[in-house]
Amino acid sequence: DQQVKQNSPSLSVQEGRISILNCDYTNSMFDYFLWYKKYPAEGPTFLISISSIKDKNEDGRFTVFLNKSAKHLSLHIVPSQPGDSAVYFCAVTGTASKLTFGTGTRLQVTL
């Protein structure tokens, strides 16, 4: 039973355009949401997070939106750059210190 899903396994975006990555979760007890970027054979790199008391958090080119009623979060990257090409994981935590990852979306930013 996958509690965190990223329904798009891959996404291709042109350089300079907006990349939108989506994530859905099932458990309303999750209260902290994170996005990680990952290259093959490397550890995940933390990008941005949001707590359940907010609906938007922005850091430079990265913005995370949280819709608690829909149990949905998204990551916007504007403008997209070729160096953004990687696999992006959303991740959630609840009352325990257990980070549950989504299934991942491979982003390809083309020239």
Add this chain to the structure above:
Amino acid sequence: DTEVTQTPKHLVMGMTNKKSLKCEQHMGHRAMYWYKQKAKKPPELMFVYSYEKLSINESVPSRFSPECPNSSLLNLHLHALQPEDSALYLCASSLDPSSGNTIYFGEGSWLTVV
């Protein structure tokens, strides 16, 4: 500084060998984690240490034995592994184990069991 250091980066071991993976952080974090990642899958939690005590074991086989010698170090002792245990092993840490703290990952140790 959000650095978690893992050694070795690559390890090849036979099914009868005993080896260890090591992890170190100097951020004063009191929660440390081991995750396992297979190809094309998300990382999966194995163990959580909270204030140097094992707080979560996600039903991991006993051939994996974690150890937390002090607040900065985390080891994963490996013995009698199977080829299907080959994976990327990720160490991570956070300020404390409560929700709302960012978890920072190391670069990982790539393990191959032959």
